[in-house]
Amino acid sequence: MHCSRGLELEGFLIDKAFLGGGVYLLRFETKELLPEILPGQFFMLGPHRWKSDPFLLRPFAVVDWSENDVEFLVKVVGRGTKDIVSCERGTPFRLRGPLGNGVFTATRGRSLALVAGGIGVAPLLCAWKFHSDVVSSFVFGVSNRDWAGVADWASSKVSGLTVASDDGSLGYKGTAPDVLKKEGDFIDEIWACGPVPMLKAVYGTFGGKSLIMASLESRMGCGIGGCHSCAVKTQRGMLKVCHDGPVFDLSEVFLDELI
Ligand SMILES: Cc1cc2nc3c(=O)[nH]c(=O)nc-3n(C[C@H](O)[C@H](O)[C@H](O)COP(=O)(O)OP(=O)(O)OC[C@H]3O[C@@H](n4cnc5c(N)ncnc54)[C@H](O)[C@@H]3O)c2cc1C
Ligand code: FES
Structure with missing residues (x-):
């Protein structure tokens, strides 16, 4: 089993695209190099300053990543996700991750x-x-x-x-x-x-x-x-x-x- 308690990373929202269906594609640049991320792992994330209440970070699965940028799909369902997608490019974010020890590992089967x-x-x-x-x-x-x-x-x-x-x-x-x-x-x-x-x-x-x-x-x-x-x-x-x-x-x- 992979073992991860994640890192506390500082990042910036660098790209935001609305794809429809209430879903946004968000890309963050991190100051630090990202460690290896395995499929199924996720980050807890949120802006440094929530617009309304003080919120807890929210979990999102990693879609793609490279050395110091990481991409997520965020569907707006409530106050936290609404706040996250309403942030402008350049907004500083907290990213805790990669998290999750049970991940998608290579298939043992034929199909x-x-x-x-x-x-x-x-x-x-x-x-x-x-x-x-x-x-x-x-x-x-x-x-x-x-x-x-x-x-x-x-x-x-x-x-x-x-x-x-x-x-x-x-x-x-x-x-x-x-x-x-x-x-x-x-x-x-x-x-x-x-x-x-x-x-x-x-x-x-x-x-x-x-x-x-x-x-x-x-x-x-x-x-x-x-x-x-x-x-x-x-x-x-x-x-x-x-x-x-x-x-x-x-x-x-x-x-x-x-x-
Ligand atoms: C491991 C993991 C990976 C996830 N990956 C993604 C992802 O890639 N993209 C994405 O858009 N969402 C993902 N989610 C769900 C996402 O975290 C929630 O939609 C988000 O936290 C809701 O925050 P909110 O403040 O907008 O909603 P709230 O205002 O807190 O709640 C709004 C509604 O959403 C429901 N809800 C809230 N949190 C969750 C949750 N964690 N799971 C299911 N229902 C919830 C509530 O019951 C309520 O009906 C993931 C959740 C987990 C646990
Ligand atoms: S979210 Fe706190 S124990 Fe899982």
């Missing part, structure tokens, strides 16, 4: 598929970059056409990306697990990230046949194992998403306890 739902595409884009040589298919499921800009941008990074939408207004009609089922009879291993209903559907369809490794989301206070706010119930007892994950073998997780 590896990636399944993303909505903003869950972020860590899988990083996984694709590292492991594209062993990925047989990558399905990106979204709700509707509002995600067209995100899908186009992701398609420009991933050759052969399959896009699906719930209402059929973008790509194939259907959920990502449905589309993946049509693509292949048997898949040895699946890496997944997305909303809980999608993870349940992936497990319902492929559980017991394929090894399913999923990056879980939970509310996080510290990101480094100190506050217990991210606990998740598993066959191995209560584990912390920030410290023991965020990537877990889905067969070990009590899916009905996830929110």
Whole structure:
């Protein structure tokens, strides 16, 4: 298992692009050189000065990185994310990371598929970059056409990306697990990230046949194992998403306890 408690880094927002669907692509330059980052790892981040309340840093999966810049997709869902995406280029940020000890590691099977739902595409884009040589298919499921800009941008990074939408207004009609089922009879291993209903559907369809490794989301206070706010119930007892994950073998997780 990789072991990381992360670094406290100073960074600046250097690029911001709105992709649609409430999603922004943000790029930060860090003063220090970044250590190696593994797919699935994340940073806790936020501006030095929040615009409204004093907030805790928020967790975001690394999409891409180089020596001293790092890229994230941020979907606006509440006050913290709204504050983050409203920052101007040049705004100083705190970045704590890279965090997460459970990561997407090279497949043990013969056939590896990636399944993303909505903003869950972020860590899988990083996984694709590292492991594209062993990925047989990558399905990106979204709700509707509002995600067209995100899908186009992701398609420009991933050759052969399959896009699906719930209402059929973008790509194939259907959920990502449905589309993946049509693509292949048997898949040895699946890496997944997305909303809980999608993870349940992936497990319902492929559980017991394929090894399913999923990056879980939970509310996080510290990101480094100190506050217990991210606990998740598993066959191995209560584990912390920030410290023991965020990537877990889905067969070990009590899916009905996830929110
Ligand atoms: C390991 C990890 C990686 C993540 N990667 C990304 C990413 O790449 N891009 C991205 O946009 N988001 C990502 N998230 C989710 C992101 O951290 C939350 O959306 C964000 O913290 C919400 O902050 P807020 O202040 O805007 O929302 P709040 O105002 O605190 O809450 C608004 C709504 O979002 C829900 N919510 C808040 N925090 C979370 C959370 N951590 N997980 C699920 N629901 C939440 C609340 O229940 C509420 O319904 C990730 C979360 C984790 C744990
Ligand atoms: S976020 Fe504090 S223990 Fe996981």
